[in-house]
Amino acid sequence: MRMRRCVQKILAPQRFAAFALPLLAVAGAASAAPVSDLQRQDYMEYCASCHGPMGRGDGPVAAELKKRPADLTQLAKNNNGQFPYTRVRAIIDGRGQALGIHGPAEMPVWGQRFRDEGNNDPQVRAKILSIVDYLASIQEK
Numbered sequence: 460m461r462m463r464r465c466v467q468k469i470l471a472p473q474r475f476a477a478f479a480l481p482l483l484a485v486a487g488a489a490s491a492a493p494v495s496d497l498q499r500q501d502y503m504e505y506c507a508s509c510h511g512p513m514g515r516g517d518g519p520v521a522a523e524l525k526k527r528p529a530d531l532t533q534l535a536k537n538n539n540g541q542f543p544y545t546r547v548r549a550i551i552d553g554r555g556q557a558l559g560i561h562g563p564a565e566m567p568v569w570g571q572r573f574r575d576e577g578n579n580d581p582q583v584r585a586k587i588l589s590i591v592d593y594l595a596s597i598q599e600k
């Protein structure tokens with residue numbers, strides 16, 4: 460998706476030969492994937508009430524919880540600068556609890572919730588991966 464959008468911008472015909480390849484190389488090098496509206500929408504719908512609109516753990520529901528929702532912009536920083544994909548994915552899915560990551564979780568088990576909303580397993584996986592990508596894109600350096 461990202462490439463397609465870039466390519467459309469770049470493909471002004473005469474310019475293509477001279478500029479397209481170097482620009483594509485630059486686009487590929489920028490590691491944080493740009494966020495789609497849909498990804499942000501999912502985040503706002505499912506996560507922002509607790510984790511806040513910018514992911515900082517300051518959503519309107521946060522004050523009512525025993526445990527402060529995590530600041531989701533710090534996940535990479537707290538993991539030696541590497542965004543912890545697998546761990547984050549497991550936490551959102553709910554398998555994090557089984558792995559003992561989450562303690563007494565006040566956070567909903569999203570894998571099950573998405574299934575309850577009528578999604579099949581591949582759809583659930585896609586939704587979770589899309590949210591994980593979104594989180595990867597909001598990491599503070």
Ligand code: HEC
Pocket residue numbers: 502505506507508509510520524526527528529531534547550551560561562563564565566567569590
């Ligand atoms: C009802 C409030 C609530 C909602 C909604 C919620 N969370 Fe959480 N989340 C928490 C709380 C509280 C914690 C941290 C405390 C804990 O261990 O239970 C947490 C922790 C996390 C962590 C672990 C961070 C770390 O460093 O260990 C991740 C990742 C996370 N949430 C992602 C999400 C995502 C993505 C969504 C939306 C799909 C979401 N959360 C929705 C309350 C919530």
